[in-house]
Amino acid sequence: MQRKPATTSVAVHELIAQRWSPRAFDPDAKVSEEQLRALLEAARWAPSFGNTQPARFLVGRRGDAVFDRIHGTLTERNQDWAHRVGVLLAGLAVTRNEKGDIPYAEYGVALAAQNLVLQAVAEGLGAHQMAGFDPDALHQAFALPNDVRPVVTIAVGVQADAEVLGAQRLVERERGERSRIPLAEFALSEWGAPAF
Template sequence: MRKPAETDAPILPVIAERWSPRAFDPEKTLTEADLKPLFEAARWAPSSSNTQPWRFVYAFRGEPFFDTLVDCAVEGNRPWVRRCSVLAYAIARTHSDSGRALWHNRHDTGIALGYLLLQATANGLAVHPFGGFESDEVIAAAHVPEGYEPCTGIGIGFPGDPDILPERDRERELGGRERRAVRDFAFHGPWPEA
């Protein structure tokens, strides 16, 4: 299912095409070869002082670790997350080797995830990043070492039929896409007064 953004200015087609579906095909599966370009795209994201604080833990549907990662998602996300071919969590390093706080860690990890999302879209895959998960459970399940923090859950797979979704999610899936107008977040000059 396509839901291209209605933009007010020309943007790259892959950006306009990217969105976060919940309907994943529960039969189709991805391979390591399918994931390689996504992680390669993330690899080349900009990074402050080239610290590259991002890490990803992932599993394929059908693997025991996949079910463990699904259990880290909040209850409302589990039905659609279970149908993803791959479930991943983006994790950010919090300090450098010298102990300096990497205050930009989530920013850099977010850019890496953005590159991954655009590559996945260009490759015809569906990706849904989500914040509804229990961070402590991800840390325990994935044996995340101290000095790293989970940032985002990521469902990856092939687009599916919206009819497989519960009514609430189906309505969201079929509904329009909305964003703030540029004037509401890009200010030429000082912050506008209320």
């Protein structure tokens, strides 16, 4: 597993420092049922507005029909590598309940997805969150109710050497440095005034 720890101004938790979004996955390795359950339990216990719990996940294991349907909604660029992962998930937001519209439903899915991804790191797995999919196609492929909105797809698996990606530009991208804007641009005491 390739490590690309975050460069930070102070130490952060190892799970956060080690999280990144690989594309090189072992096409023969499996995500165990216990690992998959742990990921979904981590997501289930994410905070949500008023405990509305709007997040739902479609779970596809490589080789099953759910995996194939999720994979079919991905952009071509994501399909090129995501077929190798052990699990494809689709994060969905339930936008209404018996009390009416659920505020911040997408934010609730985002929190659940981040818990899931950090648990993947803890399990020794790689996870890659994707906006590169067709939400309408996913909605149709699973005959989702009108009040359920696809938000994200997530690929989870055992990382492989970047060479599995084939094309040199993809290999270089996989091995490239991670970067973020400096903390001085990210944390502000007023607009344009760094907090640190």
